[in-house]
Amino acid sequence: MSGVLVTGGTGTTGRTLVQVLRAAGVQTRAASRNPAAADPDAVRFDWNDPTTHGPALDGMDRVFLLPPVESVDPLQSVGPFLRRAQRAGVRRLVMLGSALVLPNAPSAVEMAAQVRAQPGGVVLRSSGFMQNFLRPHPLAEHVHRHGEIRTAAGDGKLGWVDARDLAASAAALLADPGVDARSDYLITGPHGMSYPQAAEIILAQTGREVRVKRITEKEQAAAYHASGMPTDFAAALAAVERGINEGREEQVSTAVLELTGRPPRAFSEFVSDHPHEWTQ
Template sequence: MSALLIGGTGTTGRPLSRLLPDATVASRNPGPGQVRFDWAEPSTFAPALDGVRAVYLVPPPAELEPMRFAAPFFAAARAAGVRRVVLLGSLIVLPDAPGVAELVAAVRSMPEPVVLRPSGFMQNLLGDHPLAVGLRERGELVSAAGDGKLGWIDAADIAAVAARALTDPAVSGEHLLTGPEALSYGEVAEVLAEVTGRPVRHRPVRTSERREVFRAAGMPEPFATALAAVDRGIRNGEEDLVSGAVAELTGRAPRSLREFALAHSGTLV
């Protein structure tokens, strides 16, 4: 089945493109062999969807009302004969964001919908994510989640599930994706300190301070506010979940945080 990977150069898209080398990678700034796709330019939808029957859908970034961009896309997808849509959703539920639920409903309206709901990405500890910046610059993980836990997952494991979902018609419905254990930010700091041999601590903050961290990173104010409020749910235990879906769908256990940290020890702190 010919597949289009929207967000194919992103955190999950890169490993997914390696698993599905025949898939078409869509990017706002396409490289060789890729196609142009820009959520803000509906004219890019139909050319990217030409000949496609399955789509890996990464939603418009930092957007609480994704359907204002995605509605024209679904119309173009139906016109192109797309059957299978695999959505990169989230276990995290953004407060006061009904538009996100509308996107999930739109995916479910397609002939062969699959919704992936991963927990917090381990990759948030790397690169330019605000969590990673605080870790590198000050040896601290900042959150308003208290001792609440979440089932940290490696993006490569998400990609492995997505590859199966895009190519196996038997895979359907929603799938909660986590790593092998749920860990608090304090426990993550302990693992990182042990692996790197450097001091790492969790610095608890108020939700308002967490919002300002996201705003300083360039996120729009409404999205920063919603994302900061997610920590309240983590603190209340709403994300303290572990799923066996990765093993069930890929045939191997998901990567642990310790394994991830060992693989990236030179760039974490």
């Protein structure tokens, strides 16, 4: 048997990836802590429970790896999984990484290096997801309730990508394990965009007015923590906004076009694809 194990298979990127692969006729197993009962090829998988890792990998020759979310030390659980995957004969492993390097999470950098060093290992370093503007993401919840984006990123720009394009890029690498691939891709949308520019696009497309409130990094860390994130992760994520503010994260690549044959979606297209999100 062969097929693709999709960890985080019920999340924003994973569930789209599962759909795309299955539509292409690829055997695909969706893994998460709460597998959908209605999905016959879903499996329980928990990063914190290594006894679930072997059964999830069983018979699979490709893996989409979504590391533990909201962790500043993901390598602790991913390291043993990588070694197990290699022993199980996995030929292609595509990890969802981030273009934004968290300042206090050295293990994430080491984890990406270990994936690249593995035969068939590929890291997708993704820019910010446009889907952060959809509920239940805290950014979108705040826009919906208060008509406001709170940010420490100022006018700094990010190469926002639609997670559907990220999933399509991963699918291109996983559908055919023989396809030529580099070990690292920076995945972005078509251009850099600041929060004030996002607010302008939302207003122009939908008529919904969204204010941008500039806050400090410390205030952002407190807000992330209040939304349920662990303290260290909230602080790291807030610190990333400093880099955006200073213009250090404005990177754009052509990887989506290269991998999928289609240009990535612009934010305006994303906004008009989700009209219900901007109602008052």
